[in-house]
Amino acid sequence: xxxxxxxxxxxKTKKVDERAAENGVVQDEYDELSTKQARVKELMRRLAVKLxxxxxxxxxx
Amino acid sequence: MxxxxxxxxxxxxxxxxxxxxxxxxxxxxxxxxxxxxxxxREVQNPFQAFDQARFEKEARALGANDEQLAAFRVxxxxxxxxxxxxxxxxxxxxxxxxxxxxxEDADPKAALDxxxxxxxxxxxxxxxxxxxxxxxxxxxxxxxxxxxxxxxxYLGKNINHSPLDGDAAYFYAQSLAExxxxxxxxxxxxxxxxxxxxxxxxxxxxxxxxxxELERQRESRLHMLADGMKKTSRDLRKQKTDDPVxxxxxxxxxxxxxxxxxxxxxxxxxxxxxxxxxxxxxxAASSALPGGEGTVGDLNHKKSLADRWGDMxxxxxxxxxxxxxxxxxxxxxxxxxxxxxxxxxxxx
Numbered sequence: 367x368x369x370x371x372x373x374x375x376x377x378k379t380k381k382v383d384e385r386a387a388e389n390g391v392v393q394d395e396y397d398e399l400s401t402k403q404a405r406v407k408e409l410m411r412r413l414a415v416k417l418x419x420x421x422x423x424x425x426x427x
Numbered sequence: 428m429x430x431x432x433x434x435x436x437x438x439x440x441x442x443x444x445x446x447x448x449x450x451x452x453x454x455x456x457x458x459x460x461x462x463x464x465x466x467x468r469e470v471q472n473p474f475q476a477f478d479q480a481r482f483e484k485e486a487r488a489l490g491a492n493d494e495q496l497a498a499f500r501v502x503x504x505x506x507x508x509x510x511x512x513x514x515x516x517x518x519x520x521x522x523x524x525x526x527x528x529x530x531e532d533a534d535p536k537a538a539l540d541x542x543x544x545x546x547x548x549x550x551x552x553x554x555x556x557x558x559x560x561x562x563x564x565x566x567x568x569x570x571x572x573x574x575x576x577x578x579x580x581y582l583g584k585n586i587n588h589s590p591l592d593g594d595a596a597y598f599y600a601q602s603l604a605e606x607x608x609x610x611x612x613x614x615x616x617x618x619x620x621x622x623x624x625x626x627x628x629x630x631x632x633x634x635x636x637x638x639x640e641l642e643r644q645r646e647s648r649l650h651m652l653a654d655g656m657k658k659t660s661r662d663l664r665k666q667k668t669d670d671p672v673x674x675x676x677x678x679x680x681x682x683x684x685x686x687x688x689x690x691x692x693x694x695x696x697x698x699x700x701x702x703x704x705x706x707x708x709x710x711a712a713s714s715a716l717p718g719g720e721g722t723v724g725d726l727n728h729k730k731s732l733a734d735r736w737g738d739m740x741x742x743x744x745x746x747x748x749x750x751x752x753x754x755x756x757x758x759x760x761x762x763x764x765x766x767x768x769x770x771x772x773x774x775x
């Protein structure tokens with residue numbers, strides 16, 4: 367799922383970049399794009415924290 | 428969800444070799460990948476020991492009287508030099524006190540008020556204190572880059588005038604960590620600990636804690652990926668969608684592909700269900716709720732600067748923006764315009 371979400375953000379970034387060169391893009395669109403990237407980041411962080419905790423438990427055994 | 432379960436199950440049976448691979452981040456996903464490299468080298472300590480006589484002389488030039496200086500000396504023993512010095516300047520310069528009060532109250536006007544004091548003073552001592560508080564305001568508004576800009580000015584123009592130098596060094600490292608520029612933040616936290624052995628215990632223990640967290644973060648590919656994505660998220664908000672940002676994003680995909688492949692390989696190598704999926708070795712004797720208070724989250728959530736900015740009347744917001752445009756020199760005008768614009772866009 368993370369890969370799928372990141373792929374979507376990448377595609378959207380390219381589109382916004384192309385449109386910015388042609389007609390310009392309003393700040394709201396950049397903010398929306400940034401929020402999408404932040405959501406993927408948050409999922410990634412949660413997974414890293416969860417796996418880190420589980421790994422600590424394993425190492426303590 | 429499937430990937431997540433596979434990650435979890437696979438990690439429970441990691442071989443040491445594969446575990447090392449998961450912990451070692453790929454170069455491309457480091458958040459500072461497109462920033463100038465930070466070289467590991469011995470840096471000479473630019474900070475001098477606090478010169479109280481010089482400080483008092485500069486405070487007198489700002490208007491401190493004998494009574495205030497006597498109170499300052501008592502405060503140095505009781506509160507520490509940094510806080511005592513800040514308290515003294517707040518007593519001596521009412522406009523500075525008002526601006527710091529606004530900052531403590533998460534009032535959006537604080538950045539403007541502090542900058543006004545900064546523009547009007549020639550005293551490097553007062554500039555140091557104003558820049559310190561301004562950097563804190565930016566950091567509290569999730570704007571570590573601007574915080575670093577302000578602290579760079581502090582370190583370039585105002586060091587060795589105030590006992591606040593140690594706090595400034597700490598928050599410089601903290602701002603780098605928030606970007607996150609992990610590789611640059613760790614040596615600066617270490618330098619803070621080495622150069623300021625008499626800094627407050629609160630800051631010193633926080634620095635130790637941050638070093639541990641950042642080192643752990645640096646050893647984990649997953650955390651490094653999240654750090655890189657955090658920086659990209661900021662870049663996108665700043666309208667950066669060009670090749671360097673797109674290259675970062677492509678590397679996140681490559682990194683995710685590698686991790687998925689690795690976990691799939693581990694899954695196929697493990698035989699039988701992972702140990703963590705079976706019944707517990709030490710089940711509870713009886714079924715009952717755990718003890719402790721039944722609270723969920725922070726019930727006394729303090730309003731953020733962005734909340735307060737959003738709650739303000741349109742007329743008040745316009746007045747602040749008019750002040751920024753009409754009373755500030757160009758370099759501060761740009762800084763504050765961008766700050767208030769970002770505050771208006773922040774997630775609340």
